[in-house]
Amino acid sequence: xxxxxxxxxxxxxxxxxxxxxxxxxxxxxxxxxxxxxxxxxxxxxxxxxxxxxxxxxxxxxxxxxxxxxxxxxxxxxxxxxxxxxxxxxxxxxxxxxxxxxxxxxxxxxxxxxxxxxxxxxxxxxxxxxxxxxxxxxxxxxxxxxxxxxxxxxxxxxxxxxxxxxxxxxxxxxxxxxxxxxxxxxxxxxxxxxxxxxxxxxxxxxxxxxxxxxxxxxxxxxxxxxxxxxxxxxxxxxxxxxxxxxxxxxxxxxxxxxxxxxxxxxxxxxxxxxxxxxxxxxxxxxxxxxxxxxxxxxxxxxxxxxxxxxxxxxxxxxxxxxxxxxxxxxxxxxxxxxxxxxxxxxxxxxxxxxxxxxxxxxxxxxxxxxxxxxxxxxxxxxxxxxxxxxxxxxxxxxxxxxxxxxxxxxxxxxxx
Amino acid sequence: xxxxxxxxxxxxxxxxxxxxxxxxxxxxxxxxxxxxxxxxxxxxxxxxxxxxxxxxxxxxxxxxxxxxxxxxxxxxxxxxxxxxxxxxxxxxxxxxxxxxxxxxxxxxxxxxxxxxxxxxxxxxxxxxxxxxxxxxxxxxxxxxxxxxxxxxxxxxxxxxxxxxxxxxxxxxxxxxxxxxxxxxxxxxxxxxxxxxxxxxxxxxxxxxxxxxxxxxxxxxxxxxxxxxxxxxxxxxxxxxxxxxxxxxxxxxxxx
Numbered sequence: 001x002x003x004x005x006x007x008x009x010x011x012x013x014x015x016x017x018x019x020x021x022x023x024x025x026x027x028x029x030x031x032x033x034x035x036x037x038x039x040x041x042x043x044x045x046x047x048x049x050x051x052x053x054x055x056x057x058x059x060x061x062x063x064x065x066x067x068x069x070x071x072x073x074x075x076x077x078x079x080x081x082x083x084x085x086x087x088x089x090x091x092x093x094x095x096x097x098x099x100x101x102x103x104x105x106x107x108x109x110x111x112x113x114x115x116x117x118x119x120x121x122x123x124x125x126x127x128x129x130x131x132x133x134x135x136x137x138x139x140x141x142x143x144x145x146x147x148x149x150x151x152x153x154x155x156x157x158x159x160x161x162x163x164x165x166x167x168x169x170x171x172x173x174x175x176x177x178x179x180x181x182x183x184x185x186x187x188x189x190x191x192x193x194x195x196x197x198x199x200x201x202x203x204x205x206x207x208x209x210x211x212x213x214x215x216x217x218x219x220x221x222x223x224x225x226x227x228x229x230x231x232x233x234x235x236x237x238x239x240x241x242x243x244x245x246x247x248x249x250x251x252x253x254x255x256x257x258x259x260x261x262x263x264x265x266x267x268x269x270x271x272x273x274x275x276x277x278x279x280x281x282x283x284x285x286x287x288x289x290x291x292x293x294x295x296x297x298x299x300x301x302x303x304x305x306x307x308x309x310x311x312x313x314x315x316x317x318x319x320x321x322x323x324x325x326x327x328x329x330x331x332x333x334x335x336x337x338x339x340x341x342x343x344x345x346x347x348x349x350x351x352x353x354x355x356x357x358x359x360x361x362x363x364x365x366x367x368x369x370x371x372x373x374x375x376x377x378x379x380x381x382x383x384x385x386x387x388x389x390x391x392x393x394x395x396x397x398x399x400x401x402x403x404x405x406x407x408x409x410x411x412x413x414x415x
Numbered sequence: 416x417x418x419x420x421x422x423x424x425x426x427x428x429x430x431x432x433x434x435x436x437x438x439x440x441x442x443x444x445x446x447x448x449x450x451x452x453x454x455x456x457x458x459x460x461x462x463x464x465x466x467x468x469x470x471x472x473x474x475x476x477x478x479x480x481x482x483x484x485x486x487x488x489x490x491x492x493x494x495x496x497x498x499x500x501x502x503x504x505x506x507x508x509x510x511x512x513x514x515x516x517x518x519x520x521x522x523x524x525x526x527x528x529x530x531x532x533x534x535x536x537x538x539x540x541x542x543x544x545x546x547x548x549x550x551x552x553x554x555x556x557x558x559x560x561x562x563x564x565x566x567x568x569x570x571x572x573x574x575x576x577x578x579x580x581x582x583x584x585x586x587x588x589x590x591x592x593x594x595x596x597x598x599x600x601x602x603x604x605x606x607x608x609x610x611x612x613x614x615x616x617x618x619x620x621x622x623x624x625x626x627x628x629x630x631x632x633x634x635x636x637x638x639x640x641x642x643x644x645x646x647x648x649x650x651x652x653x654x655x656x657x658x659x660x661x662x663x664x665x666x667x668x669x670x
Contacts, residue, residue, distance in 0.1 A: 072473075072474050078474065106533075108524060108526070108527070108530060110522065110524040110525070112522070112523075115524050115525050115526070115527045116527060116529075117527055117529040117530045117533075167517070167520050167522040167524060169515070169517060169524055171533070171534055171537055172537075173474065173475075174475055174477075175470060175472065175474075175475045175476075175477045175537040176477075176500060176501060176537065177501070177504060177515070177517065177536060177537065179517040179519055179520050179522070180519075180520060181520045181522075
């Protein structure tokens with residue numbers, strides 16, 4: 001106990017030196033917190049951009065539906081499935097934020113003179129607006145029965161504008177040529193070229209009718225979850241649900257968007273390298289400060305030994321002192337880092353200054369990167385800095401106690 | 416599908432008028448000559464007929480009654496007469512263009528280029544088949560691969576390979592014709608990778624309007640075993656006067 005008290009008192013015997021060391025540790029820790037926050041923010045951002053536009057974090061299909069999007073391979077196959085019941089069940093999972101059922105059809109849209117091939121997606125506007133950001137909520141709400149929402153490029157191609165009537169023709173599931181007239185409820189610009197070119201949204205029941213599918217037959221259920229990084233585990237959980245049709249597969253974005261998954265891994269690795277480098281620089285800074293601080297106290301240490309204090313106790317005192325320094329530094333650094341993170345989580349870093357509008361991997365990139373706490377990384381950074389400080393003190397301390405007291409006492413006083 | 420008969424056998428090769436044979440090698444020349452004769456026999460200058468089309472897929476099987484008119488090498492009109500649900504649905508081909516008429520919504524829709532490879536009326540034929548069938552001899556080089564008896568019947572077997580830069584979907588077509596009466600028996604369509612994609616088989620050779628034709632043709636896709644589209648000629652007339660107005664968008668609408 002005496003050692004702890006001694007260590008604490010030593011700390012303030014030369015408060016200027018201690019404060020400089022503490023500031024060094026605090027600065028290193030705060031920078032790491034901010035850097036880790038931005039790195040994680042970037043990953044989350046890319047993930048959100050890649051998934052929340054349309055795909056969602058998890059999707060449920062019949063085993064044979066993907067990759068061809070075969071019209072007949074609905075959930076529960078030809079018999080269909082009580083998907084409304086399944087959706088209720090899925091919503092019970094606390095991780096699940098939004099669930100949206102979808103039907104897909106391939107066909108033609110025509111205004112008379114102009115015809116284009118499209119993929120029509122049948123949705124429940126209310127449920128879809130909770131899940132995807134591809135179309136604004138109030139625009140989706142305009143999707144009344146018998147109407148369509150079209151991408152801008154597509155609308156231009158078939159020369160259709162809001163209020164126009166368009167004919168939709170699609171190969172129906174009973175072998176007939178399904179055809180219906182729709183009214184254009186809106187023209188939407190998503191900012192993603194391939195969506196603008198081929199996007200057509202209809203109400204789920206309208207598309208089912210066009211495709212001669214019974215109302216219990218849908219192709220896809222898309223889900224959004226609280227933590228997209230936990231989507232793989234959640235999808236495993238969901239695949240155990242009893243209400244799932246037989247032959248259904250539950251896949252997370254990691255499987256649905258392998259490109260994005262790989263990209264995030266590369267981005268994550270690059271971030272880890274940068275954080276690692278900064279951590280190494282910070283380590284050397286602290287090492288330097290601590291060593292200097294301990295070396296200049298050789299005279300003092302010699303004095304203690306001369307008084308008959310056991311060398312191991314002297315070392316321990318210095319280590320305790322270093323630990324105090326580290327903890328104080330980390331605490332100060334955390335406060336400082338948290339303030340920076342507060343700014344980053346609220347306002348974020350606006351990248352437009354450097355990049356302008358961005359699309360990547362066919363997704364629209366939000367140019368403002370917001371910080372996201374990555375507690376695991378922050379805690380490991382704290383532990384690393386703490387260890388570095390103590391080790392940096394130990395090396396010179398061990399050397400100091402080995403010095404003959406007489407030698408040590410001859411050392412110049414540096415105060 | 417210029418002549419009703421040729422529309423039955425989509426793949427019959429046409430020797431276009433004025434095709435120069437001067438560059439062709441002798442075996443090619445002979446091959447073309449035979450195929451030209453087969454085509455003339457089956458196609459006629461014009462035709463009108465009634466066809467029962469049966470499409471069987473893994474999920475459903477349906478039969479439709481069609482009426483077909485054709486003239487020259489690039490005009491075809493096909494109208495669905497039964498079942499009731501599809502009655503009046505029609506397809507018009509003039510040159511490279513295809514239009515569909517849908518009576519339920521009373522709209523004529525031109526098939527865009529991007530949908531040429533899509534199924535025609537739910538069958539195993541594509542829209543492209545309707546257009547390209549008339550061009551086989553323009554787009555392909557023809558060779559006699561085999562000449563002699565197969566199962567006791569004297570036959571020719573032709574091999575068609577795409578000419579450089581011809582806008583075709585097949586890497587190779589094999590085609591068997593009986594020597595005695597020049598009746599086709601089968602045709603095999605291969606992809607660019609040399610893999611067999613689909614097979615057409617001809618049967619029930621009968622005389623219609625004084626000409627012998629295979630009245631039944633079945634197209635079977637290789638990748639969907641058990642599925643097929645079959646066309647059976649019920650009636651067929653050749654070389655009749657067809658009003659120009661038949662091959663118009665107005666007539667497509669059935670008015």
